[in-house]
Amino acid sequence: MAKRVTGPEIEKLIQLLAKVPGLGPRSARRAALHLIKKKDQLLGPLSHAMGEAYDKVKICSRCGNVDTVDPCTVCTDDRRDQSVIIVVEDVSDLWALERAAAMNVAYHVLGGVLSPLDGVGPDDLNIRGLIQRVGEGGIREIIIAVNATVEGQTTAHYITDQLAGLEVKITRLAHGVPVGGELDYLDEGTLTAALRARTAI
């Protein structure tokens, strides 16, 4: 702001809100004013929730999930089939797959994908932890659910290579037409994959 029109504490709040993904400088101002208007219903509780999260958040040392306990809720859930591990790039992918609620199994968060151009090598990802989990035994399937990008596929190949000697089935997500998707809007690669993997009706 050209001249100061409000207190430095509020300017600081706007500045920090602008760094939250999904908010920019303009929506940060709007968000700040909304928070201030809803001081007791929103600003107070949100400030408290952030403080709680700051104090309590932990990264699960086993799977890499974000939680307030270590090992995390997913790793200690004995109603899950802990002999199947879905390998994902990011915690957000773990949460997305859980919303689908298709499988009740364990997870492993890599924390990214191999990307030599960005300087991300195997040691920057949580791959060693995965090999170790499989090496400890009791794992019968690894489902590699990384994004269908070049880096994701490279990472999938690398992990498959690393697990080669171990007694474990390795699978990956199917490629195909998204449910509800229109063929006309899909790329050739997806259509080719969907045709090749066609199923009998």
Add this chain to the structure above:
Amino acid sequence: MAKRVTGPEIEKLIQLLAKVPGLGPRSARRAALHLIKKKDQLLGPLSHAMGEAYDKVKICSRCGNVDTVDPCTVCTDDRRDQSVIIVVEDVSDLWALERAAAMNVAYHVLGGVLSPLDGVGPDDLNIRGLIQRVGEGGIREIIIAVNATVEGQTTAHYITDQLAGLEVKITRLAHGVPVGGELDYLDEGTLTAALRARTAI
């Protein structure tokens, strides 16, 4: 989320973030994960800034601006011409006009516009405070800068009526073509106003 995959503190944080304007349930999850990843650079400082704002924020009893002091920074700024008051609907409008930095004057925030359908009458707005400020003397111009909506214009008329007996010049923002705007995309009302208020080159 169908099953619990993270701690209740983190779910609470996501729930509250989803109420921030500009964020929805999906972007709230993304924001929460980003905050947690940037725990010390963002989550901690933001939690602190919100706590500070919660403790210190005040609504200026004179003009309605949001600040940490009362009267606010704008009202006590003696480099401003305090004899001219720009009347706005919301604090965000005050801040927007200040970014334009076109005038160095005082403000008055109504806190909304008259809207009988939504049950907003004159007593729900900070109109009495404006009349009082003008009545105290020393004000030579009131610039009504409410939005160019039906409710905004109704509010402008109401304020003009209320100030009728007092020695003060009342003006409103000019209607016309936005700077950088393309005629083809403008509505007829704006084009008519721009033609009527045409100026000599």
